[in-house]
Amino acid sequence: MTALLLGALGLTLSLAVPGVLAGARWPDRAPVAAVLLWQALTLTSVLCALGVVLAAPEEMTRAAGADHPWTVVALVLSLAVAATIVIRLLISLIKVSARARARRERHRMLADLLDRAERHRELGGGEVRVLDGALPLAYCVPGREPRVVLSDAVLRILDREQVDAVLEHERAHLRHKHELVMESFTAFYQAVPRPLRSRAPLDAVHLLLEMVSDDAARRRAGPAPLRAALARLSDAVPLAEEAPADPAGESRRRRLDRLAGPAPNSTGLSVLAGVAAVGLLVLPTVILVVPWLDQALDAWPFRSL
Amino acid sequence: MALGDLEREVMTQLWDASEPLTVRQVHELLGRERDLAYTTVMTVLDRLAKKKLVVQQRADRAYRYAPAQSRAEMTAALMFDALSATPDQDAALAYFLGQLPPGAIRAALDATPKET
Numbered sequence A: 001m002t003a004l005l006l007g008a009l010g011l012t013l014s015l016a017v018p019g020v021l022a023g024a025r026w027p028d029r030a031p032v033a034a035v036l037l038w039q040a041l042t043l044t045s046v047l048c049a050l051g052v053v054l055a056a057p058e059e060m061t062r063a064a065g066a067d068h069p070w071t072v073v074a075l076v077l078s079l080a081v082a083a084t085i086v087i088r089l090l091i092s093l094i095k096v097s098a099r100a101r102a103r104r105e106r107h108r109m110l111a112d113l114l115d116r117a118e119r120h121r122e123l124g125g126g127e128v129r130v131l132d133g134a135l136p137l138a139y140c141v142p143g144r145e146p147r148v149v150l151s152d153a154v155l156r157i158l159d160r161e162q163v164d165a166v167l168e169h170e171r172a173h174l175r176h177k178h179e180l181v182m183e184s185f186t187a188f189y190q191a192v193p194r195p196l197r198s199r200a201p202l203d204a205v206h207l208l209l210e211m212v213s214d215d216a217a218r219r220r221a222g223p224a225p226l227r228a229a230l231a232r233l234s235d236a237v238p239l240a241e242e243a244p245a246d247p248a249g250e251s252r253r254r255r256l257d258r259l260a261g262p263a264p265n266s267t268g269l270s271v272l273a274g275v276a277a278v279g280l281l282v283l284p285t286v287i288l289v290v291p292w293l294d295q296a297l298d299a300w301p302f303r304s305l
Numbered sequence B: 001m002a003l004g005d006l007e008r009e010v011m012t013q014l015w016d017a018s019e020p021l022t023v024r025q026v027h028e029l030l031g032r033e034r035d036l037a038y039t040t041v042m043t044v045l046d047r048l049a050k051k052k053l054v055v056q057q058r059a060d061r062a063y064r065y066a067p068a069q070s071r072a073e074m075t076a077a078l079m080f081d082a083l084s085a086t087p088d089q090d091a092a093l094a095y096f097l098g099q100l101p102p103g104a105i106r107a108a109l110d111a112t113p114k115e116t
């Protein structure tokens, strides 16, 4: 029974819920809590998978009798499967972070070499680098020596206030270590067998992290410069005709909408999503523990009194 | 002066030069502005060659150094690396702009005027 429950929960969490959560719009008003919810969702589905694998043989054993020879086989097999799941996840995490670190390291080195140092003296911040080029581009390179990279075109298209807003946005990514969040979701994505993979969590979390950084930049630089910068930068990239079904267009519109009015974040929604995240995390444990507790209580000597 | 700054200045000299330069030439070009040891310049060029950013040519009993790629080429390649990083591959970078389709990136980079 426990295994069945855990299995049903795991399947619901990994197949049905991500689609619903990815389609929802309320996370735009509680991005930090929504990221937590995505993390809880992912972790809980892993816990459910482990729970099924570990609980199933125990239940079969009880049905078949403890001294049945298949019991040992089932137990060993289930431990092997559980270990495979955990090891696969760990290996994926190590691979993803090692690859990302190497790529960032090389990227940072090249950005330092190509930097037009004379063009950003007045911008301040030792981590800023400016590249030549007519393509407006701003991004950050996380790491021990993080960098914020702007293209020359950004400095031409945006005024000083808007550039500052962009820098604040990128610094928020670096300060909050968003790359670690993305790495963990990427590792999970790659550890899942190909037919079962879904990009929904990756893309949703990516957009939510952009919103978190937008909020941080808005607090420091004000919403108007950031919104103008976002609109101008994306207008300046000639991709409209290249990409008919542009998924980035939709997320850009959502970010712009959030910056249009008063601060969109709702404390109530954040608390609710946070509680849901914690609830999800303890659910598999509860399912595992409750029947055991039930039996333990049944065996309690004073129960019969 | 930090090693990174020195590497950048050496690369800039090589990029701005019309032909491959010897260590002495680089040293002279840099030395106009500051006091630098010849061996330091040699070490920096050696490091850059090891990173495959600079190619070493032997001519007239002296080594000459040239950038492996022009500044514009290397910049375009770097931007391409930044733009083509997708979260499902390696969570490499975080960006202000959303993902661009590869075709659009190429088109945008090709539209970037190359300096000569």
Ligand SMILES: [Zn+2]
Binding pocket: A169, A170, A173, A209, A210, A213, B094, B095, B096, B097
């Ligand atoms: Zn961003």
